[in-house]
Amino acid sequence: TEILGSEALKRRVIDKLTLARIDPKAAEKYEKGDPAERRKIIGGVVRSIEQDLTIATTPDAPVIRVGYEHKDPELAALILNTLLEEYLVYRRNVLIDPTSPVIEQQRIIFQQRLAEADQAYQDFLVNNRIGDFVAEKTSLSQLQAQIEQQKLQTEAQLQERRARLAALQAQLGQVAPEVGLYRDLNTAASDKLAQLKVQREELLSRYKPGARPVQDVDEQIAQLEQAMGEGRTSADGARRFGVNPVRQTVETDRIQAAAEVAALQRSLEALNEQLQQVMDRRLRLAALEPRFQALSLDRDVLMANVRDFSVKEEQSRAAQDIASRTNDNIRIVQRAAVPTKGTSLKRPLAALALLFAGFTALCAGLLRSFLRPGLPTPQTAARTLGLPVLGSASLKPVR
Structure with a gap:
């Protein structure tokens, strides 16, 4: 029904039948007018067709009734049949998406760009010897925290062993x-x-x-x-x-304490070296992070685009399949024909005139009642003024 009532379908009918055949007077004006006037004339003809066209549907019934009224019965049947024929053609054009090849081409372009972005991403990881940037960054943070904690413990043990060694020497x-x-x-x-x-x-x-x-x-x-x-x-x-x-016992403890102090000092030096290496690696990752974020963002955007265009392509392909199958089921049950019996409008016009006269008389009476000065009855005066009416005098004619 939306396609049947669309303006584009009516313009197709005008193009096929020509404006001179549908409305000769409008065609004469169209020939003499400028482009702006021509557009207005075509729009007026389209509106006239739309006003005379009736589209009726019945719930749960796969049938659409289409009617068209015109002073020329033969022209009315011709316009309606042309409208139905153009509907079958225009329906296929509407339901079959013409952008499917464009979507496919765009998807292929995005896939190529995604492959280039993936290659740049992999080259970045290989050149910088990074397996997983996010995981390595997280592991380095955890490793630094562990090394710093172990370093604090080693320093505390070293201070304890040095104090013990000094006491043993004393x-x-x-x-x-x-x-x-x-x-x-x-x-x-x-x-x-x-x-x-x-x-x-x-x-x-x-x-x-x-x-x-x-x-x-x-x-x-x-x-x-x-x-x-x-x-x-x-x-x-x-x-x-x-x-x-x-x-001998004190000397043995002193030698053992000295060995522990030396071992702890060596361990502390190794921890300092490891901590420095971890910090250098983190600083290097921090310097590489903007480039990594840019590459990741490009990949994510391109992947999203490829996914969206793939979905659109599948939807377009499904719509084409549906349209190709449903168009075969649409057919014209009965073509429009010139009516053999005319319709008189005398009785409807008489009834409308009578109803209009009665309505006019009723409005005049109500207007007279509302514009009359004074209060018509004592009861009305009592209700309006909120006071009891003790007496009333009838009107006398003016001499």
């Missing part, structure tokens, strides 16, 4: 390198005392306690005991010295 100066392992006691005085006592016992077996030999031995025993009591007979025996085990 303790090492306070510990003697050698200590006495053991010493022999001098028992000569006690042995002599025991010998004198044994000798006294032997003398007592032969002499009396008051005998001179016994007294001599007693004097020696008493003198020796006095000397031992005063400590005059004590003397150091044999002594043995050896390495101090405490110093």
Whole structure:
């Protein structure tokens, strides 16, 4: 119905039948007019055809009724049949999208540009030794955070080991390198005392306690005991010295602490080198990021364009298939013919005149009622003024 009622279809009918055949008077003006007037004349003829054309449809019925009224019945049938014939042709032109080859060409152009953009993108990644720019950037950020955390831990351990090494070195100066392992006691005085006592016992077996030999031995025993009591007979025996085990332990801990300090220093240097490498890599990626973003944006835009034109191409191809199948099902059931019986408008005109007269009389009466001065009845006065009417006088004619 939209195609049947379109202005383009009516212009096709005018072009096929010519303006002189449809409206001779308009054709004479068309020949004498300028381009602007010609466009107005063609537009007026199109509007006249549109006003006289009727298109009726029935719900759930695959039939369209088309009618056309004109003072010349033969011309009316000719215009309507030409309209239907041009409809079948114009319908195919409308439903078959003429832009399909253009869409396909544009899609091919975008695909070529996308291939070039992909190649530039891959060359950029290969030349800069990048696998995945976004993933590598994220991994470098995480790696830098891990290295910095490990560096802080190593620095804390290094400070601890250095403090421990300093404490061990201080303790090492306070510990003697050698200590006495053991010493022999001098028992000569006690042995002599025991010998004198044994000798006294032997003398007592032969002499009396008051005998001179016994007294001599007693004097020696008493003198020796006095000397031992005063400590005059004590003397150091044999002594043995050896390495101090405490110093050995401290020295071992110091050597171990020094080794740990050296290892931590080396580890800290390696962490600093790794951190510097990661930072250099991140700075390089930051410098390459604008170029990467530009290449990625170009690829994304071209991919979106290729996808959109592919969808449009498929839609156009589907529309063409549908149009080629549905056009075969459209046909003219009955062509327009000249009516054999005319229609009189006398009775409808008489009825319309009677209705118009009655409507005019009603309007005149209402106008007279609204324009009449005063109030027609006491009840109207009471309702209008909101006051009770106590009396009324009838009108008298004016003499």
